[in-house]
Amino acid sequence: MIKTRKSIAKKFKVTATGKVLRRTPGKRHFLRNKTTKQKRSMSKDKPAAPGVVRFVKIGCPSLF
Numbered sequence: 001m002i003k004t005r006k007s008i009a010k011k012f013k014v015t016a017t018g019k020v021l022r023r024t025p026g027k028r029h030f031l032r033n034k035t036t037k038q039k040r041s042m043s044k045d046k047p048a049a050p051g052v053v054r055f056v057k058i059g060c061p062s063l064f
Contacts (some may be wrong), residue, residue: 005059021045
């Protein structure tokens, strides 16, 4: 059995259909300079790139 890479497991989420989601960066500080629309779109999870999905599957086999 392969160990899970906890750093990967904390940064990505796998949906029931198998899609890998990531958090949007930029929602920690300097929020006064960003528009409400930007902040709202940052609060939603985005799908991860196909190249990143490959590393998530290798690093976290327990998520799939």
